[in-house]
Amino acid sequence: MIIEAAIRNEAVRLAPPSCTIPPLAGAPAHLAFGEVHKAGSLDQIMQLTGAVVSYPRNAEVFGEDEAAEYIYKVVSGGVRTYKILDDGRRQVGAFHLPGDIFGLEDSVRHALSAEAMTGAKVLVVKRSAINALVSRDASIAQELFVLTSRQLRRMQQRVLLLAxxxxxxxxxxxxxxxxxxxxxxxxxxxxxxxxxxxxxxxxxxxxxxxxxxxxxxxxxxxxxxxxxxxxxxxxxxxxxx
Amino acid sequence: MIIEAAIRNEAVRLAPPSCTIPPLAGAPAHLAFGEVHKAGSLDQIMQLTGAVVSYPRNAEVFGEDEAAEYIYKVVSGGVRTYKILDDGRRQVGAFHLPGDIFGLEDSVRHALSAEAMTGAKVLVVKRSAINALVSRDASIAQELFVLTSRQLRRMQQRVLLLAxxxxxxxxxxxxxxxxxxxxxxxxxxxxxxxxxxxxxxxxxxxxxxxxxxxxxxxxxxxxxxxxxxxxxxxxxxxxxx
DNA sequence: CGATGCGTTGATAACTTTCAAATTTAGTGG
DNA sequence: CCACTAAATTTGAAAGTTATCAACGCATCG
The missing domain is CATH 1.10.10.10 (Winged helix-like DNA-binding domain superfamily/Winged helix DNA-binding domain)
Known part of the structure; x- marks a missing residue:
């Protein structure tokens, strides 16, 4: 499954440039109060650098413990992240809907697996491409910071919820x-x-x-x-x- | 309480420069596998720009819905963040120990309140000072990104825990x-x-x-x-x- | 020494899970 | 297009876990 996904990514990345420009993303994720939606340069970078990959229902986007080489953005459909616990139970980490960026939380290796819930199109961007830009363009790093801190807030809500x-x-x-x-x-x-x-x-x-x-x-x-x-x-x- | 804290901050910030250089921070927070502890420039900036404030046991560091003007780093003691729910229950968000940076998750307004659990010394840094640097120095923004994504991982662990x-x-x-x-x-x-x-x-x-x-x-x-x-x-x- | 706050222990009630079965929905092939 | 099969969802009853209410023990502090 891991290899399969990697091959699929590779295949798309080798496609002609015209294919690497994804269609417009679906509805953007809801913004928290007080947040300005800057038409970020990160978005542009991702669209220019990344490739859109289609995953059929229940296909694996990435697996737990895999190297976290990419950052992902949902174009259409939905993706769930999850972890299988030692005793066999499954814990879902998050649901990602169109417009959501995910995979940011894992710096080296993925802590959770990700699967398409429905047929889904996902923009896949090499982390190294982003990293290279980050060291030159502060606004990109800032956007990444804003994105993760927003996810952190959402996760905090989640923690409140689970109690x-x-x-x-x-x-x-x-x-x-x-x-x-x-x-x-x-x-x-x-x-x-x-x-x-x-x-x-x-x-x-x-x-x-x-x-x-x-x-x-x-x-x-x-x-x-x-x-x-x-x-x-x-x-x-x-x-x- | 809110005003009290603000006044305290202000008082310290107005103190002579020698007072604004904090003592060395305590034990650093535990690092996740695969993470390198860069002796970050953010740390230096915080120590140069910030002021160390002492909070007695149970004193409020910041309150829910207050403007998130500062970023905090625990020097000694411990700080808890929490939220009082509508029905009166209290949910603790996190325990911050020496070396931990907190307050990053709130971009505009604090979603949780923070209190010293024991007597605690906290390095308090104006967010605006950091923000100003962020737009010029990409490495600072990158550090902030790394910090928040680490907290995001910790929060994910927390979510797993609560299930x-x-x-x-x-x-x-x-x-x-x-x-x-x-x-x-x-x-x-x-x-x-x-x-x-x-x-x-x-x-x-x-x-x-x-x-x-x-x-x-x-x-x-x-x-x-x-x-x-x-x-x-x-x-x-x-x-x- | 009594008061007070914090932590432990016990009994009962409320909630959630587990196990089992019925019902509905979705997918497939004729 | 319909019937059939498999999967998903709903419903019911019993068992298990955690919360609630109440009381007790222990330390600190005036």
Missing amino acids: KSAQERVASFLVEMAERSPASNIIELPMSRQDIADYLGLTIETVSRTLTCLQCAAVIELPAARRIVLRDRLALSQMNG | KSAQERVASFLVEMAERSPASNIIELPMSRQDIADYLGLTIETVSRTLTCLQCAAVIELPAARRIVLRDRLALSQMNG
Whole structure:
């Protein structure tokens, strides 16, 4: 799988230059309050230097303990990072949606594996290319700093989330997804219940039951398993502890 | 409290220059594998630009929602960051020990409050001073990037931790503290049981019970409430899931 | 010496997981 | 296009874990 991915990357990187210019990214990730979205030079660099790779559903983008040679940006679809624990449980680290940059957290070797949740297009950029620029262009380094500190904040939210009850976790998850969704009140989930459970540190049954409860309480609607309509967003927010 | 802290900072900043050169920092934070500890220029800058402020036990270093004007480095003692949730519970974000830099994660406004756990000396540096340098010196920005990505990794570990059982959380906490301790097998805790509980997302009773269990199992010893001796580190590590 | 804060211990209640089964959805081949 | 199979999701009942409430022990400090 590791080799397969590497070959795929290589193949694309050897393609003619026209292919290395990716299509416009999808909806940008939601910005935290107070943050200015600078049309960063990092973005341009990534698009010029990188290659867009298509991953089919469940394909591995990178594996745990692999050398962290690349930085990634989701163009379309969704990517999950995860780690298999000693006892066989899987912990999902993050869900990356279009516009998100990931792989920054690993300086040498990846601590988590990454897989496409749905069919996904990912912009893959050599870290060495970025590093070379970083030492010359301070604004790039600054952008990387801003990006990681934003992820750090998101991770802090995550930590707050995991200390809460099942209902609060699910509610927080829904709010988070709604904020990142293009249509703010209708959430199209790219991930399975198992993914959500492993993300929230719950079992699939608890997630399912909690969603059903929220539906009974008229807070959400579940027209389909992977489509959730927020009916009472205020109530959801208030469940966040 | 907010004003009090601000005044304290200001007072020190106005002191003669000789006072603004801090004593050597304590033990550096534990480095992750594969990371080189560059005797960074950031460190020098901080020491030249910043002021050392002494906080008595439980004094506030900064408050939630305050403007994030400074970056901090623990010189001695310990600092906890925390957030009071809507329902009154407290969630501890992190424990910062000598050598740790904190406050990086908040670009505009602090998401968490920070308090000295014990009497603590903290190097306080104006963010604007750093920012000014960042735009000229790429290596500073790069250091900031490395620092935040390291914290991001630590936070990821934290997320993994919080998905586990009480016993695993406590075991992981002990291992983490041992790694950050100068004497690797004897841990002198600067924080209370309540701090630990709020850090691990458990109750104080569960933490206490789990520690007692570990002692019965001969994995640790508890000569005093805040002193823990690791007897079987391997067993502890294996409990980490 | 009593007061106070911190930590430990015990019993019960609440919540979440586990195990099992039913139900729905999605993918595949005829 | 429909039927069939496999996978995903939901639901139910019992077991396990952690929180809550309450009381006790221990040290520090006036």
